[in-house]
Amino acid sequence: MLIGIVGAPNKGKSTLFSALTLHMVETADYPFTTINPNEGTGYVKTHNLAKDLNLVAKPKHDIISGEYRFIPIRLLDVAGLVPGAHEGRGLGNQFLNDLIPADALIQVVDASGETDLEGKKNSINPIEEVKFLEEELDYWVAGIIKRNWDKVRFKDIKSLFAILSGLKIFENDIEKIANTLNLDKKRIDWEEDEIFSFAKGVRKLSKPIIIAANKCDMPSARKNIENLKKLDYAVIPVSSISELTLKKASQAKLIEYVPGSKNFDVLKELSNEQKNGLNYIQHNVLDVYGSTGAQELLNKTVFDILNMIVVYPVEDEHKYSDSQGNVLPETKLVPQGATPYELAGLIHTDIQEGYKTAFDARKKIMIGRENKLENNSIIKIVFNKK
Ligand SMILES: Nc1nc2c(ncn2[C@@H]2O[C@H](COP(=O)(O)OP(=O)(O)O)[C@@H](O)[C@H]2O)c(=O)[nH]1
Numbered sequence: 475m476l477i478g479i480v481g482a483p484n485k486g487k488s489t490l491f492s493a494l495t496l497h498m499v500e501t502a503d504y505p506f507t508t509i510n511p512n513e514g515t516g517y518v519k520t521h522n523l524a525k526d527l528n529l530v531a532k533p534k535h536d537i538i539s540g541e542y543r544f545i546p547i548r549l550l551d552v553a554g555l556v557p558g559a560h561e562g563r564g565l566g567n568q569f570l571n572d573l574i575p576a577d578a579l580i581q582v583v584d585a586s587g588e589t590d591l592e593g594k595k596n597s598i599n600p601i602e603e604v605k606f607l608e609e610e611l612d613y614w615v616a617g618i619i620k621r622n623w624d625k626v627r628f629k630d631i632k633s634l635f636a637i638l639s640g641l642k643i644f645e646n647d648i649e650k651i652a653n654t655l656n657l658d659k660k661r662i663d664w665e666e667d668e669i670f671s672f673a674k675g676v677r678k679l680s681k682p683i684i685i686a687a688n689k690c691d692m693p694s695a696r697k698n699i700e701n702l703k704k705l706d707y708a709v710i711p712v713s714s715i716s717e718l719t720l721k722k723a724s725q726a727k728l729i730e731y732v733p734g735s736k737n738f739d740v741l742k743e744l745s746n747e748q749k750n751g752l753n754y755i756q757h758n759v760l761d762v763y764g765s766t767g768a769q770e771l772l773n774k775t776v777f778d779i780l781n782m783i784v785v786y787p788v789e790d791e792h793k794y795s796d797s798q799g800n801v802l803p804e805t806k807l808v809p810q811g812a813t814p815y816e817l818a819g820l821i822h823t824d825i826q827e828g829y830k831t832a833f834d835a836r837k838k839i840m841i842g843r844e845n846k847l848e849n850n851s852i853i854k855i856v857f858n859k860k
């Protein structure tokens with residue numbers, strides 16, 4: 475799972491990325507090998523299932539913190555996009571192409587309304603930022619299609635899928651978009667405006683956007699957030715700088731803070747400056763919005779927008795463990811409706827190839843290959859070893 479953090483310059487993208495990728499606990503084993511400096515690991519927050527079962531989990535990649543279990547996902551900090559990015563302005567095309575593999579986008583807007591589309595200090599309505607990104611993305615996708623037009627023209631819709639599949643879109647979604655727009659799927663010879671409408675459809679389905687209404691600590695943000703919420707998007711008030719500050723203070727053992735909470739506990743005598751900083755966050759962010767919004771952003775994206783559920787693959791269905799006895803060693807985020815057979819493929823191609831059957835370890839029943847997996851289920855897959 476890869477989530478891209480996007481938006482115009484100076485909105486707080488890098489601050490949000492730093493906050494989300496700063497971790498209090500080191501995991502035993504890094505879940506992803508990151509090649510680029512702008513790629514990192516964030517975590518979605520879920521319930522610690524082992525605790526309910528009176529067990530102690532021994533996760534490989536996840537982090538346990540009391541009643542919570544944090545599951546890693548990949549995050550990408552995409553450099554600021556400016557108007558005209560799809561035409562290459564400000565290295566725009568290069569930055570846009572970083573988004574090809576993203577499953578969803580978090581658009582960081584400056585809810586205080588104090589930085590414009592170029593990132594300069596000018597007051598604007600943050601709704602303009604949302605419109606601007608939609609448009610840049612639509613032109614970008616249309617550009618991908620147009621550059622490949624000779625591979626598509628006069629062919630059928632499958633030729634379009636071959637070009638667009640890297641964007642994380644399904645073949646049947648591509649067909650659906652063409653149907654809705656009444657476009658010829660057998661022999662593609664679409665007009666310019668039809669290509670653009672189709673590109674827009676592809677963008678909407680392949681790159682769902684959630685809005686981070688950042689800098690919500692600023693007084694001017696309140697009204698803008700109300701207006702942003704009228705758009706057809708999930709909008710989360712966020713104060714990235716507050717999340718970063720709380721995580722740093724927590725790392726320095728000055729406070730105890732669980733991401734996503736509306737409070738923190740002070741552990742040490744603080745300097746006046748530290749006290750003022752933390753009071754500012756408490757009064758302007760936590761008391762007003764219930765959290766800094768940073769954790770909620772990831773949770774909402776993964777569980778509500780991408781509709782993922784959590785499943786726990788195990789090898790020993792009695793001990794709920796792997797073969798070495800590690801309890802609930804891993805989680806997989808799978809789309810709602812995924813089957814045990816699909817889960818097998820996510821774990822290892824060999825497991826899918828040798829697939830025999832699957833057990834729900836808690837219910838102690840067999841589940842059909844094409845049945846839907848349930849959220850928080852513990853699954854043992856039986857397969858023939860190669
Ligand atoms: N008040 C306030 N300022 C913030 C917040 N997040 C970021 N900033 C400031 O906004 C400016 C731009 O932040 P940066 O992360 O570099 O933005 P980027 O260009 O979008 O990556 C910096 O001065 C940050 O300190 C926030 O939540 N509240």
Ligand SMILES: [Mg+2]
Pocket residue numbers: 487488489553554
């Ligand atoms: Mg930046």
